[in-house]
Amino acid sequence: MTDRRLTPANGRVAARELMGRVEADRFVAPEPASITVPVADLWSTPERTARDRQLLLGEEVDIYERRAGMAFLRARKDGYVGYLSEADLGEPVTVTHVVGVPATHLYSAPDMKRPAVARLSFGARLRVVAGSDRFFETDAGLHVPRPHLTPANRPFTDPASVAQLFFGVPYLWGGNSSDGIDCSGVVQAACLACHLPCPGDSDLQEAVLGQPLGDEPPARGDLYFWKGHVAMAVDGDVLIHANAHHMAVTYEPIEAAIARIEGQGDGPVTSRRRL
Known part of the structure; x- marks a missing residue:
């Protein structure tokens, strides 16, 4: 069975490489594009009834269909498939810098x-064409405070430090920005900023990230998974996670979080993994 989140096929069209594996009226080559707005919602259906994830300015996508103002596409950062407004898309951009602070303007x-x-979230991607002592100029003729950007080819080195940039951000189901974010969004932002490949949802992350742990004591950056939830340890006693209980990205003692989550009926920790 295919996972529709990772399978660029909707019955009408499918990616050319899926020929013989799925049914579709047409098999097509992708049209490259990029996100042109600060934050764009990626929907599970063209009717926009359920947001799956979000994409940020400058992130790359492959379009397989344009229909009634919506584009059926796959995000290059993680392979996530869905529908996005055509108005939020433009030509591909050669990115030089990324926003390396929680937010900028x-x-x-x-x-x-x-x-x-506009306000830009951590992780937004830009092409810088000029600079002064205090500002960078983008290819759109707009200006960003110079200290807020970092070269795209210079990754962060500590995923937990990136996760901590989101402390206090409101919880948002399917969110991927400092305007609102969910548990898997925090982990993905932390990993991608360190140039570690990372899927979009917690179940996909649990299947591929890091190495499974046994009885080892927790260490900074370790991931704790529950059914439908993920958190990251910042040290041996405390984790950080976006959670609906606090409706924000918060710190919580590891043992207290485990007890609270199981006590509210969401089950025990299903695995721990070390990046």
Whole structure:
């Protein structure tokens, strides 16, 4: 059985490499594109009834179908498949920098007193074409405070430090930005910033990330999985996670979190994995 989240096929069209493996009216080559808005919702259906995930400015996608204002596509960062508004898509961009702080603003001029044009989340991707002492200029002619960007080819080295940047961010089901994020979104942001491949949802993450742990004591960066949930240890006693109990990204003692989650009926830890 195929996982529709990872299978670019919807009956009408399918990726060419799936010929002979799935049924579709047409098998097509992908059309490359990128996200042109700060945050774009990726939907499970073109009717936009359920958000699966979000994509950030500059992230790359492959489009397989355009229909009634919606694009059926696959995100290159993790292979996630879904529907996204065509209005949020544009030509591919050669990214040079990423937002390396929780959030920043785009300005119409290199002047912090100007009204902000947009707010960008950690992980947003930009092409820088010029710079001054205080601002970078993007290929769109907009300006970003220089300290807020990091070269795209210079990864972070500690996933837990990235996860901690999201402390206090509101919980949002399917969220992937510092405006709102869910448990797997925090883990994915932490891993991708360190150039560690990472799927989008917690069950997919549990299947592939790191190495399984036995009785080893917890260490910084270890992942704790429950059915439908994931958290990351920041040390031997405390974890950080986006959770619906607090409706935010919070710190919680590991043993207290385990007891609380099982006590509320969501079961025991299903695995621990070390990145």
